[in-house]
Each structure stands twice: as C-alpha cells, then as structure tokens.
Amino acid sequence: xxxxxxxxxxxxxxxxxxxxxxxxxxxxxxxxxxxxxxxxxxxxxxxxxxxxxxxxxxxxxxxxxxxxxxxxxxxxxxxxxxxxxxxxxxxxxxxxxxxxxxxxxxxxxxxxxxxxxxxxxxxxxxxxxxxxxxxxxxxxxxxxxxxxxxxxxxxxxxxxxxxxxxxxxxxxxxxxxxxxxxxxxxxxxxxxxxxxxxxxxxxxxxxxxxxxxxxxxxxxxxxxxxxxxxxxxxxxxxxxxxxxxxxxxxxxxxxxxxxxxxxxxxxxxxxxxxxxxxxxxxxxxxxxxxxxxxxxxxxxxxxxxxxxxxxxxxxxxxxxxxxxxxxxxxxxxxxxxxxxxxxxxxxxxxxxxxxxxxxxxxxxxxxxxxxxxxxxxxxxxxxxxxxxxxxxxxxxxxxxxxxxxx
Numbered sequence: 001x002x003x004x005x006x007x008x009x010x011x012x013x014x015x016x017x018x019x020x021x022x023x024x025x026x027x028x029x030x031x032x033x034x035x036x037x038x039x040x041x042x043x044x045x046x047x048x049x050x051x052x053x054x055x056x057x058x059x060x061x062x063x064x065x066x067x068x069x070x071x072x073x074x075x076x077x078x079x080x081x082x083x084x085x086x087x088x089x090x091x092x093x094x095x096x097x098x099x100x101x102x103x104x105x106x107x108x109x110x111x112x113x114x115x116x117x118x119x120x121x122x123x124x125x126x127x128x129x130x131x132x133x134x135x136x137x138x139x140x141x142x143x144x145x146x147x148x149x150x151x152x153x154x155x156x157x158x159x160x161x162x163x164x165x166x167x168x169x170x171x172x173x174x175x176x177x178x179x180x181x182x183x184x185x186x187x188x189x190x191x192x193x194x195x196x197x198x199x200x201x202x203x204x205x206x207x208x209x210x211x212x213x214x215x216x217x218x219x220x221x222x223x224x225x226x227x228x229x230x231x232x233x234x235x236x237x238x239x240x241x242x243x244x245x246x247x248x249x250x251x252x253x254x255x256x257x258x259x260x261x262x263x264x265x266x267x268x269x270x271x272x273x274x275x276x277x278x279x280x281x282x283x284x285x286x287x288x289x290x291x292x293x294x295x296x297x298x299x300x301x302x303x304x305x306x307x308x309x310x311x312x313x314x315x316x317x318x319x320x321x322x323x324x325x326x327x328x329x330x331x332x333x334x335x336x337x338x339x340x341x342x343x344x345x346x347x348x349x350x351x352x353x354x355x356x357x358x359x360x361x362x363x364x365x366x367x368x369x370x371x372x373x374x375x376x377x378x379x380x381x382x383x384x385x386x387x388x389x390x391x392x393x394x395x396x397x398x399x400x401x402x403x404x405x406x
Contacts, residue, residue: 007143010153016133016375017041020359027363037398039327039386040369042186042346044251046319048300049312052250055303059296070295075287077104077259081298084305085259089244095231101263101279103286104293104301106256108216108245112180113138114289115212115241115260118281119178119268126157126176128169130187130348130376130383132214135180151378160379161188163350167339168192171203179204181230182214184221187376187385188348189340191226197233204239210268210278211240216258219249219317221343237263241278248345248389250304250313257293257301320345323395324388330399331386334406345388348373358384366401 020040028036048056062068076082082099090097105111113134121143127135129152136153139145146154157176161167167190168183181200183192204211213230221228230240245258252258262282267275293301303309328341331349341347351358355372362368362384371387373380388395 005141005143007141007145010140010145010147011137012148015137016371019375020369020371023360024363024369035367036363036369037367037390037394037401038369039388039390039395039398040371042248042387042389044248044253044320044389045391046251046316048251048255049303049309049316051303051307051309051312052252052255052300055306056255056296056300059299063296073292073295073298075290075292076100076283077102077293078295078298081302082259084302088305090229090231090261093228093232095229097231097261097263101261103260103262103282104298105258105260105286105290106293107247108214108243108258108260109134111243111258111260112212112214114285115282116142116144116178117285118278119210120271123177124155124157124175126159126172126179128180128182128185129158129160129378130167130373130380131180132182132186133376135182135212136377139178151374151381158377158379161185161190162379163337163339166190167348168196170196171199175207175209177207177209179209179211180214181211182216184217184344185340185346186214186217186344187346187371187373187380189342189344189346190348191221191223191343193225194227194233197227197230197236201230201233201236201239205235208269209239210266211236213240213242215242216245217248217344218244219313220321220345222321223343226343231261231263238265238267241266246301246304249317250301251316252301255297255300257297319392320388323390323392326395326399327386327388330403334403341388347386347388349384349386350382351384352382355381355384362402362405365405366398368398368401368405 082102086099125139159169167188218228230236242261246252262279264279266278324341327347328338337350339348355374359372371385373383
C-alpha cells in the first residue's frame with residue numbers, strides 16, 4: 001500500500017500565515033463594510049523599480065525574436081547576474097565570493113527549506129525562537145524532530161531570544177550540527193554585530209557544524225557597523241551557507257528571484273568523519289530538481305545593480321524604513337517596548353497579553369492585521385510583529401486606528 005510520510009502528522013495544525021488569512025477572511029465575511037489594513041504578512045506594496053520593469057520588458061521582447069530567443073537556461077543562473085551579485089554584494093564589501101559560488105533561485109523560502117535535503121536525518125538542528133516557521137517545519141517534515149510539546153518540537157535545540165539578549169541568542173552549551181540564523185531577523189527585526197557572529201563561526205568550527213545564514217533583509221541595514229553577510233567574518237566560508245532575496249530588496253515577491261551562496265570550501269561530513277564539499281552536492285541537487293529562473297526575470301534582477309537601478313531600489317527601501325520609523329515611534333509613544341524598525345522593516349512589539357488575543361483585538365477594533373508572535377514560537381508569546389510593507393497613507397491611518405483602540 002502507498003504510505004504517507006508520517007512526519008507531516010507532527011506538524012501543528014496550519015501554517016501561520018494560512019491561519020491569519022483564515023481569521024481575516026472570517027472577519028470580513030461578518031463585517032463586509034469594515035476597512036482592513038494589512039500590516040501582517042511581509043509582502044511588499046510598492047511597484048517594481050522602473051529599471052527592473054524596463055529590463056524585464058526587454059527580456060520578454062528578446063524571447064519573441066528568433067535571433068535572441070532562449071530555451072532552457074543554466075540551472076545555476078545566467079553568468080551576467082551571478083557576476084553582478086559577486087561584484088556588488090560581496091567584493092565591494094571586501095568579501096571574495098566568486099560567481100560560480102552563487103546559485104540563482106526563485107526564492108529564499110524555497111532554498112532554506114530545500115537545503116536540508118543535503119543532510120542526514122539524524123543530525124541535531126538548532127533554530128531560533130522566535131523563528132521564521134519554514135526553518136522548523138521543513139526539518140519536521142524531514143524527520144529530525146519528535147512531537148510538538150507546548151510550542152517546541154522534541155529533539156530540536158532552541159535558541160531562545162528575549163528582551164534581555166535583544167533577540168540575538170548566544171551559541172548553546174549543547175552540540176548542534178545544523179544552525180539556522182537570520183539577521184536582520186524575521187520576525188524580531190534584531191541585528192547581530194560582528195562580535196556576535198564571530199561567536200557563532202567559532203562554535204561551528206569547534207563542533208564541525210554548519211550555519212544556514214538567512215540575510216534576506218540585509219539591504220535594510222542602516223548601521224554601518226552591522227555586517228551584511230556572514231562572510232564578513234573570517235573563516236565563515238568554511239562553515240556557512242548564505243541566502244539572499246530580491247523579494248523585499250526590489251519588490252520581487254510576485255516576480256520571484258533570489259540566490260544562495262555556497263563557497264567552494266564549505267564542507268560537511270559523512271558518518272565516518274570524512275569531509276565532503278557542499279558546493280558540488282547542492283549543484284547536483286539544484287540541477288536535478290530545478291530548471292532555473294526565467295531569462296526575463298534574471299535580466300530584471302540584474303537591473304537592480306545597473307544604471308538607475310541602485311538609486312531606485314534605495315528609494316523603495318527608504319520609503320519602507322520611514323514607515324518602520326513611524327510605526328516604532330508611535331508604538332513606543334503608546335507605551336509598548338519595541339525592537340526592530342531601525343535596521344529591518346519589521347517592528348517587534350511586546351503587547352503585554354496573549355498574542356492571538358491582541359491580534360483579534362486589533363482586527364476587530366481597528367481593522368488592522370498584525371502577526372501574532374506566538375506563531376513564531378514559544379518565545380513569541382506576548383509579542384506581535386507589525387510590517388512596514390504598506391503605503392504611507394495606510395500606515396498612518398492604521399496607527400491612528402491603533403491609538404484609538406488600545
């Protein structure tokens with residue numbers, strides 16, 4: 001008989017954002033005239049930069065001519081995009097990443113989930129709490145956990161974040177093999193200093209562990225002392241894989257383009273302790289299971305780095321960060337403790353009550369959708385996340401409604 005992967009039965013009832021969508025839909029059904037302002041899910045609202053649109057259109061036009069038509073492209077991504085990424089995102093910051101160490105994909109969410117296929121099912125996994133749910137759920141699906149007990153899966157090492165450590169946990173006392181880190185952090189908006197990341201690289205080397213570093217929000221960093229890449233730390237290329245995305249940087253959430261960096265000397269070990277290079281393994285997996293991002297989309301992504309593209313992207317990021325500043329200032333004025341909103345587009349707010357109850361209160365009284373912190377893990381209880389990804393008009397209106405409701 002055909003059998004299911006019973007690890008799926010361990011998962012909690014629904015993905016966080018599915019539950020939010022359901023609650024909002026139910027509320028709208030019973031309150032059809034109530035205006036809803038969505039400051040919950042981190043989807044962008046500003047249009048693509050003009051430079052990207054123009055490059056996208058040109059790429060599509062090329063696909064309509066016999067002389068410039070392209071069929072299957074390289075699964076790893078076209079050289080023109082990988083070279084720009086290596087030059088602008090890394091070498092300009094003193095980090096020697098080569099184009100062939102970069103793999104273009106359709107999203108960091110996909111890559112952070114898919115990368116764990118390279119690793120044994122009985123390794124120990126360390127995840128932050130609060131945490132982006134994909135890190136946890138994909139490892140549960142792979143069989144690396146036990147049951148969920150009061151918000152934590154048995155078998156995982158949880159890196160607890162709180163106000164005392166500014167939501168930047170230190171390496172654990174126990175051994176972990178695979179470590180998920182995300183800075184600037186989703187959902188808390190926290191950032192890690194070079195000194196803090198050095199501790200993690202040192203830990204990974206000592207324990208022959210691997211860091212999966214999600215840097216999807218690095219473009220929002222405003223503090224020049226904060227590293228944009230794990231590879232700004234000496235020795236990190238041996239023990240870390242980095243994920244980045246154009247989704248929030250340039251509004252590509254509906255266009256889909258991201259990339260993963262696996263340095264040529266990054267390694268993991270077999271059961272006998274022999275080391276193996278991960279670059280070739282990921283290349284094999286990527287080539288087998290992925291047909292590549294379309295040519296026009298990669299041309300649009302390339303435009304992020306060329307001509308007017310950088311200034312247009314910066315303008316969009318600055319717009320969202322001004323929203324973040326308004327949100328944080330208002331919530332602090334109302335007496336709430338906050339993190340984020342300075343080097344990240346998320347504001348993490350201590351709401352002082354059950355986070356789902358606070359979510360329902362804001363929805364019913366203000367018509368504002370936030371994200372309940374409990375959906376990001378046990379340590380998220382008592383917090384909510386508000387996203388800066390909306391129009392200035394909606395943010396200002398939402399803040400007025402929140403002030404009237406709390």
